[in-house]
Amino acid sequence: MRCATFVSLLVVAGAGAASDWELDAEVALSARYFLQETDDPRQDQFAADLYGQVDAFRDWDQGRQRFAVSVNARGDSDDGERSRFDVQEFYWRYRWPRAEVAVGVDRVFWGVTEALHLVDVINQTDLAASPDTEDKLGQPMLRLTLRPRWGTIDAYVLARFRERRLPGTAGRLRGPVEIVADAARFESGDGRSHVDYALRYSHYVGPVEFALSQFTGTARTPAFDLIGIAPVPQIAPVYFQTDQTGLELTYVQGNWLWKLEAISARDPVQRYRAATGGFEYTWSSVFGNADLGLIAEYQYDSRNAGEVLAFDNAGLFNDDLVVGTRLGLNDFAGSEFLLLATRDRDNGGRVVTVEASRRLGSQWRLALEGQHFSAGDEADLLTILAREDYWRLSLTRYF
Amino acid sequence: MRRPTLTLLLALLCTLTARADIPGFAPGNTAEANGLAIAEEADRRGQGFGDSRSTLTMTLYDGRGNSATREMSGKTLEMPDDGDRTLLFFENPPDVAGTAFLTHSHGERDDDQWLYLPALKRIKRIASSNRSGAFMGSEFSYEDLGNDEVEKYDHRYLGEADVDGVATYQLERTPKLRSGYSKQIVWLDQAELRAWRIEYYDRGDRLLKTLYPRDYEQYLERFWRPLTMEMVNHQNGRRTVLEWADYVFGLELRAGDFERDALRDIR
Numbered sequence: 041m042r043c044a045t046f047v048s049l050l051v052v053a054g055a056g057a058a059s060d061w062e063l064d065a066e067v068a069l070s071a072r073y074f075l076q077e078t079d080d081p082r083q084d085q086f087a088a089d090l091y092g093q094v095d096a097f098r099d100w101d102q103g104r105q106r107f108a109v110s111v112n113a114r115g116d117s118d119d120g121e122r123s124r125f126d127v128q129e130f131y132w133r134y135r136w137p138r139a140e141v142a143v144g145v146d147r148v149f150w151g152v153t154e155a156l157h158l159v160d161v162i163n164q165t166d167l168a169a170s171p172d173t174e175d176k177l178g179q180p181m182l183r184l185t186l187r188p189r190w191g192t193i194d195a196y197v198l199a200r201f202r203e204r205r206l207p208g209t210a211g212r213l214r215g216p217v218e219i220v221a222d223a224a225r226f227e228s229g230d231g232r233s234h235v236d237y238a239l240r241y242s243h244y245v246g247p248v249e250f251a252l253s254q255f256t257g258t259a260r261t262p263a264f265d266l267i268g269i270a271p272v273p274q275i276a277p278v279y280f281q282t283d284q285t286g287l288e289l290t291y292v293q294g295n296w297l298w299k300l301e302a303i304s305a306r307d308p309v310q311r312y313r314a315a316t317g318g319f320e321y322t323w324s325s326v327f328g329n330a331d332l333g334l335i336a337e338y339q340y341d342s343r344n345a346g347e348v349l350a351f352d353n354a355g356l357f358n359d360d361l362v363v364g365t366r367l368g369l370n371d372f373a374g375s376e377f378l379l380l381a382t383r384d385r386d387n388g389g390r391v392v393t394v395e396a397s398r399r400l401g402s403q404w405r406l407a408l409e410g411q412h413f414s415a416g417d418e419a420d421l422l423t424i425l426a427r428e429d430y431w432r433l434s435l436t437r438y439f
Numbered sequence: 440m441r442r443p444t445l446t447l448l449l450a451l452l453c454t455l456t457a458r459a460d461i462p463g464f465a466p467g468n469t470a471e472a473n474g475l476a477i478a479e480e481a482d483r484r485g486q487g488f489g490d491s492r493s494t495l496t497m498t499l500y501d502g503r504g505n506s507a508t509r510e511m512s513g514k515t516l517e518m519p520d521d522g523d524r525t526l527l528f529f530e531n532p533p534d535v536a537g538t539a540f541l542t543h544s545h546g547e548r549d550d551d552q553w554l555y556l557p558a559l560k561r562i563k564r565i566a567s568s569n570r571s572g573a574f575m576g577s578e579f580s581y582e583d584l585g586n587d588e589v590e591k592y593d594h595r596y597l598g599e600a601d602v603d604g605v606a607t608y609q610l611e612r613t614p615k616l617r618s619g620y621s622k623q624i625v626w627l628d629q630a631e632l633r634a635w636r637i638e639y640y641d642r643g644d645r646l647l648k649t650l651y652p653r654d655y656e657q658y659l660e661r662f663w664r665p666l667t668m669e670m671v672n673h674q675n676g677r678r679t680v681l682e683w684a685d686y687v688f689g690l691e692l693r694a695g696d697f698e699r700d701a702l703r704d705i706r
Contacts, residue, residue, distance in 0.1 A: 242700075246548075325619060370576040403532065
């Protein structure tokens, strides 16, 4: 009897709690078409995938406590490395007026620039999902945030290292090499269990915003070992230890938004520097209601490719200029358009990205994305992507 | 017994039709001085509400029979020595749900504005020149929805006018800061100094839009809020209707709830 009462109490409490949940979901069907064939018969020019995402959170205790969950899953017709499940968020958070503590899996974005994200280091990138480096994997962490009047301090203990997701054997965007992610190697004897730490201080004063950050632990970006040559060269990721100091700066003046990201970091052979910065200039009310933005960013890296390992992609963007434009039509369909073109000033290598999307009705969105890669010379790392130009069309239903 | 009732009724009528008592406003003063006096008095009457929360439904009409609806919720905090802070949170359509928009408005300098993009969990600073840009595809610009700090305009009193049977003061105000307009003509009702109509003129001085605030409700026995605002664009034939609901005041919100980093907690 007592047990039955307890169970029914739990059910009632659960039902009450359930009504406080905020739920969002989306399902997307995408098709990717690669303009060129490869020499590897295991690869296709066409692939389709189905993606689903569910977000839920609940606040209680007058908003002081929150529990949030966000999970996603993708099934790809070709690439097993793209057919994966991920927990993006699964955390509990407690908030005081000027402090906050959170435990669990979460995503954290650092940075200000558009084309390249140098400073952003908390979450691992899912390169199998998209080559744009903006798809991230959930990171288990403990976060403590303090908000004194002079800024925000975030301290992170990053409990478990997550390996980068990279295109699989049957997948594209890997070039003429096969990536054997299972053969990953770690500099630290702790491997994936290595605990990383990060600290960031950020503040803004009128038109100026800045952040300083420090990360110590396993580098998110791997270098690659050559581990086999038949039938194609096989490479495996190597994760070195690093410490990275980062700076973010934004200055806004009228239509101008100036941005800078700079890092100083260490790899096994050297301490290196990289920076990216530029501006975004926005015109409002062009062609009627549209907003038109002009983006220009420069990318610098003190490293040269292959300094650490033969297949390391360090210094890919070492002396590159990015120009782009962003157009928001501000119409009923919320139509948006983005074009970014990166050109290496040394060797002439180019990457061009196009993104366009519009709403269909009120709950659907149609998006088109394309990328073109062209290598500057034979030594250019972009050579491996020379046959990977693609278009991707996706239709998303939001709930 | 009849006399006091009549007196009471007269007194009541007087109150209803009374003009606002406006310090510094006098027939002999310059149009600029009177304009400023009215604007300052209207501003003073709006002060002291502390904070508020409400929901907002925005309906866009394209003039060809199509319409689309956006839903959002917002909260506002009055700052003692600065412009108000406003946090807007989008709920519908679902592809932009979770996007949030934070504004710190200032008197004589550009507002500070941030956008929160939930897909990347990214907070983006926005160039405040976007003030003249369209808000979410509507006929309202960010500027129209911002706070009408007195310091942002030069004012000129144009005289009294009748708007749909309501006695109003007519003002012209010229933006001092970067703006999408050359001027605005504002009609404020004489009793409470509430905006009754606003005309917006484009940079070429042609009539661009007219705003019709309607359904004024009084809160905390002092503060008036229009529950409906209709913006008609005369040049493209489109219009936008904003409808507010569920106003709550006295939430005891803190400035910290409106700092940039509060955006990453909004969801």
